Amino acid sequence: MSLFEKFETAKLLKSGLATAGADPTGVVFDTLNSPTEGVVDGRAIILAGTNNYLGLTFNPECIAAGVAALESQGTGTTGSRMANGSYASHGKLEEELADFFQWPHAMVFSTGYAANLGVLTALLGKEDVVLLDSDAHASLYDGCNMSGADIFRFKHNDLQSLERRLTRLKDRANRCLIVIEGMYSVLGDCAPLAEIVALKNRFGAKLLVDEAHSLGVYGEQGRGVAEAQGVLDQVDFIVGTFSKSLGAMGGFCASRHDVLSLFRYVSRPFMFTASPSPAVMATTREALKQLRTRPELRASVWANARQLYGGLKALGLELGPEVGPVVAVRSKDRQTALANWNQLLESGVYVNMMLPPATPGGGSFLRCSISAAHSAGQIQTIIEKFSKL
Amino acid sequence: MKLSTKKVAGELATILAEYLKKGWVDTPASKQAITPETNMVSNLQMDSFQVMEFMLEVEDHYDVAIDLESLSNIQTILDLAGVVIAAHSE
Incomplete structure (x- = not known):
C-alpha cells in the first residue's frame, strides 16, 4: 500500500457527497449580510447552521x-x-x-x-x-x-x-x-x-x-x-x-x-x-x-428555539430530545439527508448536515442552530421550507 | 473464574449478532453469519464508531474495563475474546 492509498476512502466520500448536488462540506458564502443572512451562488440564504447563538458577529x-x-x-x-x-x-x-x-x-x-x-x-x-x-x-x-x-x-x-x-x-x-x-x-x-x-x-x-x-x-x-x-x-x-x-x-x-x-x-x-x-x-x-x-440576547435565543422546535415538531418530524439552541431533525437515511439538505439550500436555508460515523447512534441529521438575531419571520420561513421536504 | 477463548468467542458472536439485529449496522454484509474468525470491519463493514459502541455492550456484559487503545488491536471476534479475557484477569 502506497503512502497515498489511504486517501481512496476520502475520495469515495467526496464523490458520494457531490452526487446529490452541492457538497455539504464545501459550501462557500459569497457574502454575509448579517448574522442570519448570506449569499450562496447568487442566492439569498437564511443561515440556520452557524452556531452564532447570540448573533454578535455583526455587533x-x-x-x-x-x-x-x-x-x-x-x-x-x-x-x-x-x-x-x-x-x-x-x-x-x-x-x-x-x-x-x-x-x-x-x-x-x-x-x-x-x-x-x-x-x-x-x-x-x-x-x-x-x-x-x-x-x-x-x-x-x-x-x-x-x-x-x-x-x-x-x-x-x-x-x-x-x-x-x-x-x-x-x-x-x-x-x-x-x-x-x-x-x-x-x-x-x-x-x-x-x-x-x-x-x-x-x-x-x-x-x-x-x-x-x-x-x-x-x-x-x-x-x-x-x-x-x-x-x-x-x-x-x-x-x-x-x-x-x-x-x-x-x-x-x-x-x-x-x-x-x-x-x-x-x-x-x-x-x-x-x-x-x-x-x-x-x-x-x-x-x-x-x-x-444583555440577558435579552438569551431570551431571544430561547424564544426562537421554542418557535423552531415547536414548528418542526408540529410537522411530525423526529427531533432531538429537548428544546434548545440546537434543533436536529433525523432523516431516515444518509441519501435522504443529502437530498433534503440540498433542497433546503436551493430553497434558501442553510443548515448543517451530520452524517455517520460522527453522529449519535449512527443517524443522519439536518442540524439547525438558532441565533438571537433570527427574526420570527425567518424562523417561520425555515419551518415552511422543512414542510416542503 | 478463568474464561476460555473458545467459550468467550462463541458468546461474543451471539452478542454481536443480537447487537446487529438492532439495526445500527445496516449493510448486506452485516447480515452474514458470525464466527470467531469474522472481521468486524472488513467482513461486516462496521465503521470505527460502530465497533466502539459495540465495545460498550461487551464491557457491561463481562463487567470488564476495555481501554480505548485496545481497540486498535481488535479486528476479529477472536481478537476481542483475547482482550476480554485479559481485562477479566486484571
Whole structure:
C-alpha cells in the first residue's frame, strides 16, 4: 500500500457527497449580510447552521473594538506567549473570564480545539484515567488520546454506565477525570450534570465540562449548563470556545483549582502556538461584556428555539430530545439527508448536515442552530421550507 | 473464574449478532453469519464508531474495563475474546 492509498476512502466520500448536488462540506458564502443572512451562488440564504447563538458577529461595538485593536496593535502577535510575550488583552480577557465564572483562574487558547488539547494533555498523564462520554466532541477524544492516559468510554448521558466504570476503577478513581459536554452539539441534549457531579464526588474523581455550545445560552448569567443545573461550584474545569456565542475565534479553560495557573508551563498546544491576535481578543472581550450585560440576547435565543422546535415538531418530524439552541431533525437515511439538505439550500436555508460515523447512534441529521438575531419571520420561513421536504 | 477463548468467542458472536439485529449496522454484509474468525470491519463493514459502541455492550456484559487503545488491536471476534479475557484477569 502506497503512502497515498489511504486517501481512496476520502475520495469515495467526496464523490458520494457531490452526487446529490452541492457538497455539504464545501459550501462557500459569497457574502454575509448579517448574522442570519448570506449569499450562496447568487442566492439569498437564511443561515440556520452557524452556531452564532447570540448573533454578535455583526455587533457594532464588537466590530469597533476589533478595528481599534487592529489599528493600535497590528494584525497579529507573530508568535506564542511563551516566546514572544503576552499582549495586555490576553491577560485582561483571562481576568474577565475568571470573574465571569467567579473562579480564581482562566486561561486563553488560540482555538477551542487547542483548549481541549492543551488542557487534557497538561492535566493527564500515563498513570491517569479518563472516563469519556461516548458522544464527546472529537477534540476531547484527541486530547485524551494525546495525554497517554487510559481512556474508557461510558454510554452517552447514562449514569448507570458511568457509575459501573467508576466502580471498576477501584482505587484509581481518585486519578480519574470525567470528561463531558454541557450541551451536546449534534442533538442539542444536555448532560445530567447534577447527577454526574454527585457521582464524581462519591468516587473522588474530577470533572471537566466542555460548554462550547452552551456558553451564553444556558444559566441565568449565561455561564452554561453547569450553572443552569446549579452545580457550577462543584465542577473542576470548564472549557469553551469564543467561536460560537462570542462570534470570534479562540478557546479557554476556567477552574477553581490553582493548578490551572501552572498549565501554561506544561501545555504544549498552548506553548507552541501563536497567541490570538489583538483584534480577536478585543472583539471577544466586547462580546463577553455583551453576554454579561444583555440577558435579552438569551431570551431571544430561547424564544426562537421554542418557535423552531415547536414548528418542526408540529410537522411530525423526529427531533432531538429537548428544546434548545440546537434543533436536529433525523432523516431516515444518509441519501435522504443529502437530498433534503440540498433542497433546503436551493430553497434558501442553510443548515448543517451530520452524517455517520460522527453522529449519535449512527443517524443522519439536518442540524439547525438558532441565533438571537433570527427574526420570527425567518424562523417561520425555515419551518415552511422543512414542510416542503 | 478463568474464561476460555473458545467459550468467550462463541458468546461474543451471539452478542454481536443480537447487537446487529438492532439495526445500527445496516449493510448486506452485516447480515452474514458470525464466527470467531469474522472481521468486524472488513467482513461486516462496521465503521470505527460502530465497533466502539459495540465495545460498550461487551464491557457491561463481562463487567470488564476495555481501554480505548485496545481497540486498535481488535479486528476479529477472536481478537476481542483475547482482550476480554485479559481485562477479566486484571
